Amino acid sequence: DAGVIQSPRHEVTEMGQEVTLRCKPISGHDYLFWYRQTMMRGLELLIYFNNNVPIDDSGMPEDRFSAKMPNASFSTLKIQPSEPRDSAVYFCASSLARNRAYEQYFGPGTRLTVT
């Protein structure tokens, strides 16, 4: 299996622009998670889906952030409009409910820089 795939790997954008991050989970996995890594807060959970349905979005910082999972093999995290404080590494992870006590597999991350 190719593992969790994220694109782009790096994104540099100007403040006010829309940013879309993409994730393809491991085939067959039924949970998908979006995390943000910052120096101040470490790894924080933004939102997660089960069978394409959002379960908990309490970690989404504000209305500028939205996430969708239109099918089992694709999810997007959108920031509109972006701000410099959104600069971080965004990770996507997936897991299979019945395997190894919620073990998650992480993608390579997208490093976002908002200038």
Added chain:
Amino acid sequence: ILNVEQSPQSLHVQEGDSTNFTCSFPSSNFYALHWYRWETAKSPEALFVMTLNGDEKKKGRISATLNTKEGYSYLYIKGSQPEDSATYLCAFGRAAGNKLTFGGGTRVLVKP
């Protein structure tokens, strides 16, 4: 809010020395405790998952123990090598949920 705390935040170890560090987590509604290894510029990779009180896991020179009654886990590195330099994350899984709550990590730097 679940509190998963790791200490110390960082530590420097001389090559060849052994070290250990701690993860503390809620002792109620426990389901699983994970350890991940996270190298700079890479993504976290699973090291161990433990589900039973008293569990001990070992992979090479790295091992972990679990005490669910008091809510802590130790990770041990025996004879540290420079390639052990990484951030080690623990993550708590609560019963009746499927998400993990991550600690802040312990950043280990092994000096040759």
